[in-house]
Amino acid sequence: MTMPPTPIRVVIVDDHAIFRSGLKADLAQDILVLAEAATVEDAIAAVNATLPDVVLLDVHLPGGRGQGGREVIAGCTAQLATTKFLALSVSDSAEDVVSVIRAGARGYVTKSISGAEISDAVRRVAGGDAVFSPRLAGFVLDAFGTAEVAVEDELDKLSARELEVMRLIARGYSYKEVAKALFISIKTVETHVSAVLRKLQLSSRHELTRWAADRRLL
Known part of the structure; x- marks a missing residue:
């Protein structure tokens, strides 16, 4: 059936x-x-x-x-x-x-x-x-037409691991959940998040989520 x-x-x-x-x-x-x-x-x-x-x-x-x-x-x-x-x-x-x-x-x-x-x-x-x-x-x-190039330039600032952490944090994962998903320590997650915020010139997780959503990266 x-x-x-x-x-x-x-x-x-x-x-x-x-x-x-x-x-x-x-x-x-x-x-x-x-x-x-x-x-x-x-x-x-x-x-x-x-x-x-x-x-x-x-x-x-x-x-x-x-x-x-x-x-x-x-x-x-x-x-x-x-x-x-x-x-x-x-x-x-x-x-x-x-x-x-x-x-x-x-x-x-x-x-x-x-x-x-x-x-x-x-x-x-x-x-x-x-x-x-x-x-x-x-x-x-x-x-x-030029937006995709700008996004690629911004993402090029991030390492592969920072990009993984950025996507999970932007989707609402806690530091503990990110650490578990990527098999890294919470301290390492915190370090990556700080680096991501600095490189993208953002000040908070909320801004990061909006940044990722605006660029359809979630």
Whole structure:
């Protein structure tokens, strides 16, 4: 007997109830909606409580400090390793696209796409792909054309062991957990973390996590 595929678990974040209802109805049967949210605060709470595979995130939302979708992603930094954010907006401006991608979103599509197309986008993002509506991809390529080189230059400052420690610390591992995972002492972990922070000109673990998340290194 063939087992049904494991559903992709999502949270829908949009401040229009009618749009949320329509989107929920249009999603394919293999996509399970865990929760809905209409504000920045409610979205952060819903994502952190349900730990979905994908968040369908409107760019412009009420609440918080007025930063909309970017603020939601920032409030869920610890989840970026397992939860993917797919921006879904009426806006197709380069500024909106680039800002939310810099914040950590894995894709950006406009609300004019069909239910089948958004379902396919959810599947692709859940699988690790980056997904963009056709004309929006150019904005991302233009904005990040030199970004990869800059990231490589920054990472070149770190030794192989420092890079391993950096990734684990940025993902929220404790010093003890890092030591156990890499078979080194806690003191050695502390030494590596100090070196990483110094080389990257960061002052805390929190800044390191944001730095790694901004560069999609988690």
